[in-house]
C-alpha cells in the first residue's frame with residue numbers, strides 16, 4: 001500500500017527541524033530532523049524520539065465545486081523553491097467525532113469556511129492531509145504544508161484564521177513542527 005506515510009522524529013531525513021511548538025495539549029519532543037517515509041514504519045527506529053503513522057484517503061467533506069476549485073490551483077509537493085514545511089498533527093474532541101457527517105461538514109465549511117479561507121493561500125502553499133485516527137494513533141490527522149520561505153507570513157496568517165474558527169473549538173491537541181529542507185531531494 002503506497003498510501004501509508006510515517007513521520008520519524010530523530011536525527012535523519014531531508015527535513016531539519018527549526019522549532020516544535022505545542023499549540024494545544026501536550027507537545028512532541030524536540031528532535032533534530034524529520035524523516036518522511038512513504039511506508040508504514042511500525043517500530044521506532046534507533047536514535048529516534050517518535051514516529052507518527054498515517055495514510056492518505058478519499059475526501060470526506062469537499063463538494064464537487066470545491067474539488068474543482070482546489071484542483072485548478074493546488075500545487076504539487078516537492079517544488080524546488082518550497083523548502084519550508086510545517087507538520088501539524090491534530091486531534092479533535094469526542095464531541096466532534098460524536099457528530100454526524102453533515103453536522104461536521106456544516107461546522108467545517110458553512111461556519112468556519114475552511115476550504116474557502118484555505119483557497120486564498122493557494123498556489124503558494126502545497127498540502128497533504130493524512131489520516132491516523134483509525135490506526136489508533138495519538139492524533140487524528142497529520143497535516144503537511146510546503147511553501148517558499150517568502151510565503152511564511154501568509155502561512156502564519158492562515159494559521160491564525162484557522163485557529164480562530166468554530167472548527168478549532170473541537171481541536172484538543174495540536175503541535176506545530178517547523179522544518180526546512182536542507183537535504184538532497
Ligand code: HEM
Pocket residue numbers: 058059060061062070088090114115117118119121122125127129141143158159162
Ligand atoms: C493551505 C490551505 C488549505 C486548504 C486549501 C485546505 C483544504 C482542506 C480541505 C478541502 C479539507 C477537506 C478534505 C475532505 O473533504 O476530506 C481539509 C481538511 C483538513 N484540513 Fe485543511 N486546508 C488548508 C489548510 C489547513 C491548515 C493550515 C490546517 C491546520 C492548521 C488544516 C487542517 C485540516 C484538517 C485537520 C483537516 C481534516 C478535518 C476533518 O476531517 O475533520 N488545513 N482541508
